[in-house]
Amino acid sequence: MMHKRRKHHRPINEIERFPMLVQRYLTRDVLVHAGAVTLVLFLVVFSGRFINYLAEAAIGDISPAILFPVMLYKLPSFLELILPLGFFLGILLSFGRLYAESEMIIFRASGIGSGQLAMTILPAIVAVTGVVAVMSLYLGPLGSAKANALLAEPRSAEGMHVLAEGRFKKQRGGDYVTYVERVDETGALSTIFIAELNRDGAGRGVISTLARSGQIAVDDATGRRYLVLENGTRYELYADGAALTESRFGRYRELIPELEGGIRSQSKSEALPTSMLWSSETHEHRAVLAWRLSLPIIIPILAALAIPLSRTDARRGRYAKLGPALIAFLVYFVALSQARSATESDGSVMNFLLVHTIFAVISVLVLTHEDWWQRARRSNGDA
Numbered sequence: 001m002m003h004k005r006r007k008h009h010r011p012i013n014e015i016e017r018f019p020m021l022v023q024r025y026l027t028r029d030v031l032v033h034a035g036a037v038t039l040v041l042f043l044v045v046f047s048g049r050f051i052n053y054l055a056e057a058a059i060g061d062i063s064p065a066i067l068f069p070v071m072l073y074k075l076p077s078f079l080e081l082i083l084p085l086g087f088f089l090g091i092l093l094s095f096g097r098l099y100a101e102s103e104m105i106i107f108r109a110s111g112i113g114s115g116q117l118a119m120t121i122l123p124a125i126v127a128v129t130g131v132v133a134v135m136s137l138y139l140g141p142l143g144s145a146k147a148n149a150l151l152a153e154p155r156s157a158e159g160m161h162v163l164a165e166g167r168f169k170k171q172r173g174g175d176y177v178t179y180v181e182r183v184d185e186t187g188a189l190s191t192i193f194i195a196e197l198n199r200d201g202a203g204r205g206v207i208s209t210l211a212r213s214g215q216i217a218v219d220d221a222t223g224r225r226y227l228v229l230e231n232g233t234r235y236e237l238y239a240d241g242a243a244l245t246e247s248r249f250g251r252y253r254e255l256i257p258e259l260e261g262g263i264r265s266q267s268k269s270e271a272l273p274t275s276m277l278w279s280s281e282t283h284e285h286r287a288v289l290a291w292r293l294s295l296p297i298i299i300p301i302l303a304a305l306a307i308p309l310s311r312t313d314a315r316r317g318r319y320a321k322l323g324p325a326l327i328a329f330l331v332y333f334v335a336l337s338q339a340r341s342a343t344e345s346d347g348s349v350m351n352f353l354l355v356h357t358i359f360a361v362i363s364v365l366v367l368t369h370e371d372w373w374q375r376a377r378r379s380n381g382d383a
Contacts, residue, residue: 022107026094026117027124033097034090034128041082046071049078066150073147076139077270080132080295085329087128088302091121092325095310096318114307114367125303133296137274140292144271180214189214192229198238205238211252228253287343290352294336297356302329304363332359 050071057064095117098104107117118125168179181191194209211232218225229252236245269277269288277289305328312320332355339351 023120023123026120029097030091030094030121030124032090033094034087034124037089037093038079038082038086041086042078045078045082049074070147070150073143073150076135076143080135080140083128083132083135084295084298084302087124087299088306088329089322089325091303091306092310092321093318095307096312096321099310099312100314100316100318102314117307118304118367121303125300129296129299132299136292136295141271141273145273148268148271189216192232205236207237208235209233209252210235217253224255226253226255281347283344283347286347286349287340290343290349291336291340294352294356298332298336298359301356301360301363302332304367305359308366308369335359 053067053071057067095104098107166181168177170177175197177193177195179193180189183189190213192209192211192214196207198205198207209229209232211229213231214227214229216225217228230250232249232252234247234249234252236247269284272285272288274289274292277285277292280286280289306325309321309325309328310318312318335355335358336352339355342351343349
């Protein structure tokens with residue numbers, strides 16, 4: 001008897017699985033490289049900011065007790081700027097490795113062009129865009145608001161720079177001495193003494209202020225802090241005169257200077273909820289809203305630009321296009337910063353739209369240029 005062999009058909013053909021395998025492979029590789037780059041950038045930025053904030057705590061501008069909570073609240077604001085650059089460089093390094101190790105030849109031979117590569121890593125692009133959108137539109141403003149609430153507490157910066165409870169504190173190289181007898185739980189100050197050495201021009205002298213009570217007040221309009229003293233006396237003695245000037249006051253308010261680029265230098269609008277910015281017609285608020293929306297928008301534009309920039313070979317290596325890529329990102333970022341400044345002046349969000357449109361068109365043209373060139377060569381060859 002003759003037995004017929006039964007043919008066993010595979011449930012899924014290997015050819016049909018190839019696009020799925022390519023997508024999984026490229027998406028994982030891009031995310032791994034983007035995660036590594038983002039981690040390195042985050043450590044660099046975080047450590048730099050932490051050193052600056054630690055210096056502020058050392059001179060008494062902020063209390064060391066709130067330093068770590070404030071840094072944690074500001075993490076989303078750091079990451080919303082780092083993630084776009086990390087993802088951009090992650091695509092560049094991932095695809096650059098494929099070119100350097102000749103793996104991209106396989107994809108090209110399979111008919112996968114630059115446009116198909118962009119669609120292949122589309123899940124990663126969408127995921128990163130969503131994460132950046134959540135951080136820029138919700139988590140970033142929320143964290144900034146919580147950080148500002150901590151910084152606004154009187155015990156976070158007790159006095160002009162710090163009013164150390166129960167002891168004298170020298171500031172500004174010894175030209176400024178402060179003392180406060182007690183700071184209660186509500187932030188009220190009792191028995192405040194301030195001595196300042198004035199070195200300006202011919203009016204050099206010593207100014208001393210003694211007050212029974214005081215507090216730290218925050219201006220709702222500007223977010224600036226003021227030291228408010230009550231029921232006190234101010235003494236002024238200058239070198240050009242022997243007379244001592246005495247003046248009594250019921251209430252005296254003085255601006256607390258902030259360090260430029262310090263932890264309190266952030267604009268108050270940065271901490272406003274996005275829902276509040278939508279209904280605002282203020283130029284500054286419109287600029288902040290457009291900036292927040294721009295951060296997730298730049299993700300797909302940068303991804304489309306990174307794919308053609310990653311083209312290299314084994315001789316040049318995967319890092320060959322790192323310099324031009326960083327320059328392109330810097331130009332994009334500076335252009336958005338200029339658009340923000342322009343929007344703060346005229347209130348038009350078209351400044352942002354123009355920048356995004358220009359870079360989107362450039363990215364698409366550069367991305368599809370190679371595919372057009374290959375199609376043209378094939379048409380000429382067939383002719």
